[in-house]
Amino acid sequence: MARDNAPLLIVDQLTMRFGGLCAVDALDFSARGGEITALIGPNGAGKTTLFNCVTGFYRSCAGRIALARPDPDSPGAFRADWREELAELTRSTRRSARIKGGEIFLLERMADFEIVKRAGVARTFQNIRLFRGMTVLENLIVAQHNRLIGPAFDIAGRFGFGAYRGRERAALETARFWLDRVGLIARADEAAGDLPYGAQRRLEIARAMATAPTLLCLDEPAAGLNPRESHELTTLLLSLRDDHDVSILIIEHDMSVVMAISDHVVVLDHGVKIADGTARDIREDEAVIKAYLGVADEADIAAMGA
Numbered sequence: 001m002a003r004d005n006a007p008l009l010i011v012d013q014l015t016m017r018f019g020g021l022c023a024v025d026a027l028d029f030s031a032r033g034g035e036i037t038a039l040i041g042p043n044g045a046g047k048t049t050l051f052n053c054v055t056g057f058y059r060s061c062a063g064r065i066a067l068a069r070p071d072p073d074s075p076g077a078f079r080a081d082w083r084e085e086l087a088e089l090t091r092s093t094r095r096s097a098r099i100k101g102g103e104i105f106l107l108e109r110m111a112d113f114e115i116v117k118r119a120g121v122a123r124t125f126q127n128i129r130l131f132r133g134m135t136v137l138e139n140l141i142v143a144q145h146n147r148l149i150g151p152a153f154d155i156a157g158r159f160g161f162g163a164y165r166g167r168e169r170a171a172l173e174t175a176r177f178w179l180d181r182v183g184l185i186a187r188a189d190e191a192a193g194d195l196p197y198g199a200q201r202r203l204e205i206a207r208a209m210a211t212a213p214t215l216l217c218l219d220e221p222a223a224g225l226n227p228r229e230s231h232e233l234t235t236l237l238l239s240l241r242d243d244h245d246v247s248i249l250i251i252e253h254d255m256s257v258v259m260a261i262s263d264h265v266v267v268l269d270h271g272v273k274i275a276d277g278t279a280r281d282i283r284e285d286e287a288v289i290k291a292y293l294g295v296a297d298e299a300d301i302a303a304m305g306a
């Protein structure tokens, strides 16, 4: 379903090389706000490298990654067309600029912690990275450390001043809300590492959501899930988009999940974009079918409906 919303993420001529290998090659695409954009492609296509550039884990070799963050308190005021302001920001040496109803960022100029804190990008990983020895609840509290650590953290935290207490209470409420939302509230006091695999995947998503992101980047969230869990995941992701106003960028190999949830699909092969469109467009695209026929199993092709 194409929704014709304003762009939230604009990737422009992005290039990432590792020595002689070009993992992402002059990539252009945009992801619109309020949508689920899927990045698909065979193994080694450059999908995780792109995520690592967006989240500041890698510093790209060339190109631009721009993100808009509407003000949460007045989302309606956001100026939908921010190309002019982006051009001006690009010409400057600044990392961000205020625009009507929000702020825009050039992520390739920012450190990873700033990308999380200021630009509102949260992510999950291909291999689950929870704090396994901490409880389920503690994992969500730690995720909100940016909010807990206010300007007066040292003194306020030590003496239990009101401002800190208030922030702490809000962090607990947020944690409980998201644990409830992903069906883990009854397991809040268990060690995260003791949860079954599918529950750990849900906890990772809850942990990312607890940071109130504008853009949620999910790296293969359906990996290792059984069909029932995959179905629950699709329901959860659609609800995050529709009920919680988060835009999602998802890398996923499970084509049934991709086809069920994506508003927009970008297909990479050997670091190059080979298709970009709705799920329906790309499943009929010859270059995509060829890329998958070369490497994927027949179930992938069947799930794409080609």
Ligand SMILES: Nc1ncnc2c1ncn2[C@@H]1O[C@H](COP(=O)(O)OP(=O)(O)OP(=O)(O)O)[C@@H](O)[C@H]1O
Binding pocket: 018, 021, 023, 041, 042, 043, 044, 045, 046, 047, 048, 049, 050
């Ligand atoms: N840190 C690195 N150093 C060197 N080469 C790397 C590095 N990270 C990725 N690559 C290479 O870049 C290419 C793209 O890898 P990437 O992990 O982005 O692909 P992918 O599309 O995410 O694949 P998969 O679906 O298997 O996760 C591969 O050839 C990979 O070996």
